[in-house]
Amino acid sequence: MAKDDSNDTVPSGPSVSEENLLKLSKEVAVKFIEVGRITPASFPEDFKRIHAAIKASIDKEKP
Numbered sequence: 001m002a003k004d005d006s007n008d009t010v011p012s013g014p015s016v017s018e019e020n021l022l023k024l025s026k027e028v029a030v031k032f033i034e035v036g037r038i039t040p041a042s043f044p045e046d047f048k049r050i051h052a053a054i055k056a057s058i059d060k061e062k063p
Helices: 018-034 043-061
Strands: none
Touching: 018 043
């Protein structure tokens, strides 16, 4: 049976600054580079996608 999440509330935490969002995106990108999932040639596109995904996730959690 599926749980009804319509009544779940997300705790309101501190807002994330653009600087912190960029730092987090950089850390994720560095980890992907370390394991060979990102190459220097694909870095610009991959970084944009990582940044957008993290930002969308944070924005989704805001009430």
